Amino acid sequence: MGCKFRIINDFYTITNMSVENVDVLIIGAGPSGSVAASYLHKKGLKVKVVEKNLFPRFVIGESLLPRCMDHFEEVELLDCLKKRDYEVKDGARFLRGDEVCNFDFSKKHTKGWDWTWQVPRADFDKTLTDELITRGVDISFEEEVIAVDFNEDGFSETTIKNKLGERNTVSAKYIIDSSGYGRVLPRLLDLEKSSELLNQSSIFTHVKDINRPEGWEGTRITFDVIDLRTWLWVIPFSSGVTSIGYVGSTEFLESFKGTSSEKLKAMLKLSNYYSERFEGVEFQFKPIEISNYSKSVKQLYGKGYVLTGNSAEFLDPVFSSGVTFATESALLAAKLITKSLQKKTVDWEVEYSDYMKKGVDVFATYVKEWYTGNLQKLFFHKPENPEIKKQICSVLAGYVWDETNPFVKNHHRLVKAVAHVIDMEKEKSE
8 A cells, every 4th residue: 555645626635545557547348448448458458447337327329330340340249249139230211201211231332241239238338348357357347537647658647436435546558538428538638629510419218119010110220300400219129128319409409398208208299200109108217318419529649548439529329420439449549559558659640530530520521411401312312322322321331431432532522512413403393
């Protein structure tokens, strides 16, 4: 045990804390933290994962994209997940009134996985951590990071508090912040930045889907568009439970009065397609509301640390990109840290920040153009253009770094350009 002076709230306090030395400290045990931990552990590095919550715990991000299957496979976490028999997601459906747009992941521009899962994250995340613990990965639950100090070489000392209020220190060569919505390092290091996206909010819960239709209709993930900025998600799980949630402008969601349950019940009546299916169905928990959910940061890395997943950037749930960005960034961060600890040169700006920003920028364009209505014009235009649809499908599958895809390489202008052509064709026909 060591005696150490720390400055907290301008008072000198003496705290007796044990010091644990590791190569990499990972904050957060969700998919991002689990993928990073699996890779680093396999490489023989000493890893410690600290998680504020006790698993299983509820969290959103229940619809995966095919791209993240590559990540789970590479770090040998795919087999334990396959045993859970999650609902297979081989595409997605978008509705707008009587208009329907179906995407089939087997019909996409980029080669890769043709399917993924729709998952209750409480079970999904615990499956990952259970597997890692059996492999010998050190994961501490109900422990919270409350302070972190970096020296000039980037080595860190992190103060961690457990549920009893006891504190200890972890000394690490690198920190990976995979804390998701907790956004630990962005808060502690003043890295928060306002998002450039619209102020959108959401309200959501789970239901026992007693009126679920048989077959494909009952299991298809669907986004039901109510108006330009408002839509309902319906994500069925293999257990018979379904996740439902509304997304809309903050002002729109705040216009509904009453309890969160009363608000969501009133919103469900807006869906002509789903109002009858979910009428009178009991919510499994009080609907959760998140206001102005889009987040950003000033930088993705610094000397001795790297941000992954939602701890760095959260765009919008409309295309289910959250877990894929989390696992993509975690795996890349783990690879670059391994390379650095092997005394090899790493250009974090080019190899990490620039790379991740390319993918984020693509999805950010699609989110922005969804809410301008331009992307919705492409989705619901008839007759469909099969080649354009394949290219957009690759983006929706998470393959947003494939620049052989015109709708990736030219994302800033192509969605607008095609939407403009659709408008001109409509004007000519009228």
